[in-house]
Amino acid sequence: MGFTNTPTLETERLLLRRFSENDLYALFKIHSDKDVNTYLPWFPLQSIEEASLFLRERYLDTYRQPYGYKYAICLKNDNIPIGYVNIGINEPHDLGYGLLKAFWRNGIVTEAANAVIHQVKKDGIPYITATHDIKNPRSGNVMKRLGMLYQYSYKEQWQPKNILTTFCMYQLNFDGQDKRVYKGYLDQSPNQAGRYLMNVYRACGAPRWMERTKVTF
DSSP, rough: OOBBBBBOEEEEEEEEEOGGGGGGGHHHHHHHOOOHHHSSSSSSOOOOHHHHHHHHHIIIIGSSOOOOOEEEEEETTTEEEEEEEEEEETTTTBBEEEEOOOGGGGSSHHHHHHHHHHHHHHHHHHHEEOOOOOOOHHHHHHHHHHTEEEEEEEEEEEEETTTEEEEEEEESSSSSOOTTTOHHHHHSOOOOOOOHHHHHHHHHOOOGGGGGGOOOO
C-alpha cells in the first residue's frame, strides 16, 4: 500500500485539498448551517471558537498522521471550501460528506467523492462503506451514483443528539471480494431478531427481492 495523507486532487470543477487555518470562517459557515447538519451526529457549531476547536481536532491534527483522507471541497475558481469529503483509514472505511445548501443538486459531492474513492482504491484500501439516515434518501442516491450497493439497515441511538435513528448501509468493494459485507454496525445495534423491514428496504432503495430478506438488528 502506498498511503499518503490527503494529497491534493483535482476534478473538472473542483479542487480537493486539506483544510488550513485560513479556512476557519469557511468551515464555520459549513458546520453552523442547520440544513447541512440536519442528518449529522453533531450539533451545528455555534461560534468561531467552537469552529476553531473543530478545525484543529477534526482536520489539522489528523494531517500529522502518516496517511488519511480528509478533504475540503473547493471550486477551482476561488479555492474556498464549500463542503467536505472524508474516508476513514480504519474499518469500516466510512465515507462522509457535506455541502453548503447553495450548491446542492449540482453533482458536486458525487464528483468530489469519486475522486477520493479513486485515490483510496489506488492506495490499496480494500473497501469503503457509507450510511445515511433513512429520512435522507438523497444521500443514498449519492451512494448509488458512486457505485455503492445497499447491504442492510440498522438502528442506533445517535450521539450526541441522542436520537434513535434507522440507518441504511452501503458498501463498495475494490479487491474482488464482492461478497464481503462489513457487519460491525449490526453487531453494535439493539437486538430485534426476526423483524422484517419491508418499509425500510423500500425507503433505502433496495431491490424488491430484498424485501423478503430478514435482517437482525
